Amino acid sequence: MKFSNMFIPTTKEAPKDATLASHQYLVRGGFVNQVGAGIYNFMPLGKIVLEKIRAIVKEEMDNSGANEVQMGFVTPTSLWEESGRANTMGPELLKFKDRKNASFVLSPTNEEALVDMVNNRITSYKDLPINLYQINTKFRDEARPRFGLMRGREFLMKDAYSFHDSQEDLVREFNLMEETYKKVYERLGLEFRVVEADSGAIGGSGSKEFMILANSGEDTIVVCDSCDYGANIEAATRKVLKKEPLQTTEIKKVHTPNLKSIEEVTNFLEVDPYYSIKAVIKKAIFEDKTQTVVFFVRGTDELEETKACGAVGAIExxxxxxxxxxxxxxxxxxCGIVNFPKDIKVVFDKELKDENSVVCGANEVDYHLTGVDLTKFDLEFADLIAVKHGDTCACCGGILSHTKGIEAGHIFQLGTKYSSAMNATFLDANGKAQPFIMGCYGIGVSRLVAAVIEQNHDEKGCIWTKATAPFMVDIIVSNAKKDEELEVGVDIYNQLKQAGIETILDDRKNARFGFKMGDFELIGFPFAVVVGKKLKDGMVEIVNRKTLEKTEVLITEVVSKLEELIK
Amino acid sequence: MKFSNMFIPTTKEAPKDATLASHQYLVRGGFVNQVGAGIYNFMPLGKIVLEKIRAIVKEEMDNSGANEVQMGFVTPTSLWEESGRANTMGPELLKFKDRKNASFVLSPTNEEALVDMVNNRITSYKDLPINLYQINTKFRDEARPRFGLMRGREFLMKDAYSFHDSQEDLVREFNLMEETYKKVYERLGLEFRVVEADSGAIGGSGSKEFMILANSGEDTIVVCDSCDYGANIEAATRKVLKKEPLQTTEIKKVHTPNLKSIEEVTNFLEVDPYYSIKAVIKKAIFEDKTQTVVFFVRGTDELEETKACGAVGAIExxxxxxxxxxxxxxxxxxCGIVNFPKDIKVVFDKELKDENSVVCGANEVDYHLTGVDLTKFDLEFADLIAVKHGDTCACCGGILSHTKGIEAGHIFQLGTKYSSAMNATFLDANGKAQPFIMGCYGIGVSRLVAAVIEQNHDEKGCIWTKATAPFMVDIIVSNAKKDEELEVGVDIYNQLKQAGIETILDDRKNARFGFKMGDFELIGFPFAVVVGKKLKDGMVEIVNRKTLEKTEVLITEVVSKLEELIK
Incomplete structure (x- = not known):
């Protein structure tokens, strides 16, 4: 392809709200342009990258044996009413009426539509399992669309839905999908981590996320320095640090004027803060009500909100x-547990179960209690804490640390949540109707375009991986008005094409060398071949975008040299 | 691919409202399923066909030098207000509000979005021409979605938009697109006709349609039996039949009690109906008003509504x-032209321009006038008539006839309609700002899935062309419970795969031979290989879906025989 025949509108100006490198460079490099809040067009270079990622996802999904389908983007709200999500999804689910006043939604995900497709079409266990996937536009009316392609409202997603007659078979497919996803990210050339995750609004039991490691990631991941363990902070667990239990004592009320923080109180009382508990007071939003809830965690821990939310079954x-x-x-x-208001919901972190002598508030201004024995109360326990940097790995005893990641994939063991709600059943081997056991599996295809750049860029622009580069080589003809330069450029271009190397020829007559070099660096093709002043010695220059290293090579050797570099 | 691993839910039941073969067979064959009025899911076989067509369209568009992009499906209504189409498109343009009360539309076409993308990014004539295309979902809120994929509300379309600095360059690209489109339909194996067309709501000057010939087509096309001329009835022209002018006479009022039709009146008056005119009275709907309009055509002609609509600039x-x-x-x-109500809009067919003695109504019950000289009136003329079967071709003098077609493509010379309205300009060679000169080009990709079947089916089901078949060969293992049959089937399957022939193996153990044969005929793979009772003689049977011919061949020769047939 020739630069002069392509629409590649690079620019020096980044969008005002662009804080992420991918947002800045994808706009500046002419990959995408914004049409509305969270809605982007893919311009020619962006579309090539998107299609490369899509093709890899498709190939690996096909290899896994999944069947590709294509669902309507517009789906009737009635399907969402059957599952109950018409209400629970909140305003992210964009609803509208057509000219006949029928209600529809723009699909943010397609569990309901797939259950509806399979229901009454698969009637026997003999026709199971099946895994149906699509790579299609989605819409989620985010309250704060931001970060360019990273958190858009309209986006391209690969979503897959599998149907099984047993939990074991679901687990088999779930593991197959994990392997399939790993192949996708490996082929894309990305550093990633598979982590345990919270299932959130999608529901179901087990779920794993695929995190592209990048400092700018919105997700905090807990990883072990010694073993393979990784989990989203929302789902991370640790080895419980168990200190010697204290001797039980009488409850004592102590005057603690103006001492409110754990540190202040335990210092004053000369108690290890490990033996204190603190209350985190929240307003929980449910589908049908709002309610104040108090969560107690150890004084040395912090509440993890997603866990807490899940513990009480709230929406947020x-x-x-x-x-x-x-x-x-x-x-x-x-705030403490003695004389706690009776009508207020309270949940304790499960690590506090055996504590027999802790410090807590006295539910009276300027007073705390010591010697409170939690085992004497009838309490509700759940995992509520945020695993900290330095905690111990439950798998291997290694040290856990925090890192940042971009969620680029998520797989779920749904179970029968949707099939039961929608009354979708098959006949098992005994002729008995059973709800389908389901899994669902997502990859953010357009988000991956941005994730590649978050992980691979420098202060000059994008650095595409080999699998995602719109073209592998950019031949820069320094001065395309000079016939001899242009001819050599075209000649190398033809040779590279013949060698099967995707190449773009920067043959623009109205652009100077410096401008072309700037475009190369901003756009981020893996290699450039500069045809310029060394021509008189029969030489051109190869530039490696990642290292910015420059190597002079004979024109006769440029193709073989590039073939070697690309390997 | 194995039948047992694919989701292919064939059924005997056609949708109640399915009148077209494609609608019935695509649903019955498990290609698509309906989710709402005019909204369809593509199930695995349907998705394969859709992708095959998409791939051919993409390849030919890329060969033409066009750049692929991907536009937001959801676009801000403000863009449509700039062009004026927010009002003129009517209720087919589906508008909705997001959670922040901003107004958006589901794109039915993307002229505005592309002008917006190019504006300020292409600033000089040096960067022209450019042709940008996408293959993406569209939504048109049809009043009466029907005929399955043929007239859906959500559909897949290839839309392209070209930008030029001169009309000549636009014409060059327009012609290139015509050739590109021809290659697409030829590769798909379709019989088609390129015809002159009305530009309708899209606007612009010249336009051509690509009609897939099929008896069920919604469009009437006028074709010449002797030359290449073809046109949609909405745009067709003919050689004017010119009869000897009559001698002018005095206007005479004649009593014509209860004689209303042209036939009755001209019989009674013993006048050649050629010398009569008839009024067609319509209510024209404009953007801002509704108005009664009278169209006069020759007594021997019929009004063509699309032409009439265009003549007065009405929406419908x-x-x-x-x-x-x-x-x-x-x-x-x-109704006649003498004493015609002054405030009523009237248009005459242009073939009536020189008539100096015609019969028409007297604007008085039971009276007509003879000898009316139209040349004495100050009249507005336009092309209003529907070309008839048997009319004379204006190009070659041959005989015109009517045939039916499915519109599967439409190309337009838009000119500056959108760029002017949206103030999108480039600097010409003299440094002067000029509005972009545009073309636009559409192919109905999902409609083509149906069009292939409308043109290729029989009473048993679909007959896919080689380029569109989901698989070329269906190996039917008569009784998959018999190991020897299944083994031979698998062996042939592996050989065909190796030979690069797309094959599906019907290895279903819970389906009988007759059922598998029925599925083959309904789904319409081009060939079947039946592995069954002839196995003992080392033979299998090849079935040609189109002719239903059966040929026995040695197992050792089946691959070479199929290779030959497929060529």
Whole structure:
């Protein structure tokens, strides 16, 4: 392809709101342009990258034996009412009416539509398992679309849905999908981690996320320095640090004027903060109500909100306001379990189960209690804590640390959540109707375009991996008005094409060398061949975009040299 | 691929509303399923066909030098307001509000979005021409979605938009697109006709349609039996039949009691109906008003509504009601040009320009006039007539006839309609700002899936062309429970795979031979290989789906025989 025949509108100006490198460079490099909040067009170079990623995803999904389908993007709201998600998804689910006043949604995901497709078409266990996938546009009306392609409203996603007659078979497919996904990210040339994850609004039991490692990632991942363990902070666990239990004592009320923080209180009382508990007071939003909830964690821990939200089955948690505290008869800084208001929901972190002598608030201003024996209360426990940097790995005893990742894939063991709700069944070997056991599996295809750049860029621009580069080589003809330069460029271009190397020829007559070099660096083709002043010695220059190293080679050897570099 | 690993839910039941063969067979064959009015899912076999067609369209577009892009499906209504189409498109343009109350549309076509993409990114004539295309989902909120994939609301379309600095260059690209489209339909194995067309709501000057010939086609096409001429009836022209002018006479009022039709009146008056004119009274719907309009055509002709609509610049025409006639002081059956109500818009067919003595209504019940000299009136003329079967070809003098076609492509010379409205300009060689000169080019990709079947089917089911078949060969293992049959099937399957022939193996153990044969005929793979009772003689049977011919061949020769047949 020739530069002069392609629409590649590079620019020096990044969008004002672009904080991420991928957002800046994809716009500046002429890959994408914004049409509305969270909605992007892919211009020619961006479309090539997107299609390369799509092709790899498709190939690996086909290799796994999954069948490709294509669902309607517009789906009737009635399907979402059957599953109950018409309400629970909230305003991210964009609903609208057609000219006949029928209600539809723009699909953000397609569990319901797939259950509807399979229901009554697969009737026997003999026709199971099946895994159906599509690579299609999705829409999620995000409250704050941002970061360019990273968190858009309209995006391209690969979504797959599998149907099984047993949990074991689901687990087999789930593991196959994990392997399939690993192949995808490996082929894309990305550094990634498979981590344990929270299932969130999609539901189901087990789920894993595929995290592209990048400092700018929105997700915090907990990884072990010694073994393979990795988990989203929302689902991470650790080896419990168990200190010697204290001797039980009488409950004592202590005057702690103006001492509210764990540090202040335990310092004052000369107690190891490990033996204190702290209350985190939240407003939990449910489908049909709003309710104040108190979560107790160890004084040395922090609450993990997604875990806490899941523990009470809420849609989301908000910080409680002063008015909420007043209404609930709760005192910030002095909240404890003794004389706790009866009508307020309370959950304890499960690591506190055996504590027999802790410090906590006295539910009275300026007072705390010591010697509180939690085993004497009838309490509800759940995993509530955020695993910390330096905690111990439950798998191997190694040290856990935090890193940042971009969620680029998520696989779920759904079970019968959707098939039961929608009454979708098959006949098992005994002729009995059973709800389908389901898995679902997503890859953010357009998000991956950005993720590649978050992981691979420098201060000059993009650095595409070999599998994602729109072209492998950019032949820069320094001065395309000079026939001899242009001819050599065209000649190398033809040779590379014949060698099967995807090449673009920068033959623009109205652009100077420096401008072309700037475009090469900004766009980020893996290699450039500069045809310029060394021509009189029969030489051209190969530039490696990643290292920015320059190597002079004989024109006669440029193809073999590039073949070697690309290997 | 094995049948047992694919989701191919064939069924005996066709949808109740399915009148077209493609609608019935694509649903019955498990290619598509309906999710809502005019919205279809593509199941695995349907998706393969769709992708084959998409790939051919993409390849030919790339060969033409066009650049692939991908536009947001959701676009801001503000873009449509700039062009004026937010109002003129009517309710087919589906508008909705997002959670922040911003207005968007589901793209039915993308002229505005492309102008917006190119504007300010191409600033000089030196960067022209460029042709940008995408193959992407579209939505048109049809009042009456019907015929399955033929007239859906959500559909897959290839749309391309070219930008030029001169009309000559636009014509060059327009012709290139015509050739590109021809290659697409030829490669798909379709019988088609390129015809002159009306530009309709898209606008612009010249336009051509690509009609897949099929009896069920919704479009009437006029074709010449002697030359290449073809046109949609909405745009067809003919050689004017010119009869001897009559001698001018005085206007005479004749009593014609209860004679309303042209035949009755001209019989009674003993006049050649060629010398009569008839009024067609319509209600024209404009963007901002509704107005009664009278169209006069020769007594021997019929009004062509699309032409008539274009002649007055209306959005559409409806039949006038009795009340409309009353309000306009018009008399059905007795309407004429003498004493015609002054405030009513009237247009004459251009072939009536020189008529100096015609019969028409007297605008008085039971009276007609003879000897009316049209040249004495100040009239507006336009092409209004529907070319008839048997009319004379204007190009060669041959005989024109009507045939039916499915519109599967449409190319337009838009000119500056959109660039002017949206103020999108480039600097010409003199440094002067000029609006881009544009073309646009569409192919109905999902509609083509149906069109292939409309042209290629029989009473048993689909007959896919070689380029569109989901698999070329279906190996039917008569009784897959018999190991020897299954082994031979698998062996032939592996050989065919190695020979690069796309093959599906019907290895289903829970389906009988007759059922598998029925599926083969319904789905319409080009060839079947039946592995069954002839096995003991070392023979299998090849079935040709189109001719239903059966040929026994030695197992050792089946691959070479199929290779020969496929060539």
């Amino acid at each position: 948690l908000e910080d409680a306001t002063e008015q909420d505290l007043k209404d609930a008869n709760l005192l910030a800084g002095f | 025409l409806e039949d006038a009601t009795e009340q409309d006639l009353k309000d306009a002081n018009l008399l059905a059956g007795f």
